[in-house]
C-alpha cells in the first residue's frame with residue numbers, strides 16, 4: 740500500500756478521481772467530534788450546508804460556522820460538550836462544519852472515506868493497513884477556508900507515522916508530514932491560529948482533548964452517506 744498527503748478541496752477531489760481511499764483530517768475539531776459521536780453509538784450524517792443540516796431527518800443537529808454553534812442546532816462542534824451530552828446509542832446526528840464536512844463532500848466519489856485525528860490515529864492505521872493493503876490511501880488535511888492548518892498536517896503526520904511503522908510506503912509529502920510530526924511536540928500547536936480562535940471562544944477544553952493521542956479508538960467510515968464504526972476485516 741502507498742499513502743500520500745494532500746490538502747483541502749482540490750486535494751480531496753483529485754484523490755477521489757484517482758480512485759483512492761481518502762482519510763479526511765480535521766483535528767480541530769470535526770474529525771474528533773465524529774469519533775466522539777461514534778464512541779457514543781451514534782451515526783453521523785455529514786452535510787456541507789446549514790440548510791441541509793437543519794432539514795434532513797435526524798435526532799440531533801451539530802454544527803458550527805467560524806467555530807461558533809449554528810443557531811437552532813442542538814450542539815456546537817465541540818467534542819467535550821458532546822461527550823457530556825445525553826446522546827443515546829443508535830441516534831442519528833446531522834453534522835455541518837466550516838471545513839470538515841465540505842472536504843468530505845469534495846471526497847464523495849472516493850473508493851472509501853474515513854475520518855482521522857490524533858484521538859483515533861492508531862485504530863485507523865490498524866484498519867487501513869489491514870483492509871486497504873495493496874491500495875492507495877490519501878490523507879487529506881482540511882485546513883481552514885482554503886488555508887493550510889498546522890494541526891491537520893500534524894494529525895495527518897501522526898496517522899502516516901503509524902502507517903509507515905506497519906509497512907506502508909509514503910510519498911515525499913507524506914514523509915515530510917511525518918518528520919514534522921516527529922520533530923515538533925503536539926503541544927506546540929496550543930498557540931497556532933486555530934488554537935487562538937478556540938481559546939477566544941472559550942473552547943480551551945476542546946483543544947486539550949483534540950490534541951490527545953489515541954483517546955477515542957474508533958474508526959469512522961462513510962457507508963451510504965453516513966459515518967458508522969468500521970472494524971478490522973470489515974473492508
Ligand code: MLT
Pocket residue numbers: 765767768769770803805806807816836837838839840
Ligand atoms: C471545521 O470543520 O472547520 C472545524 O471543525 C471548525 C471547528 O470545529 O471549529
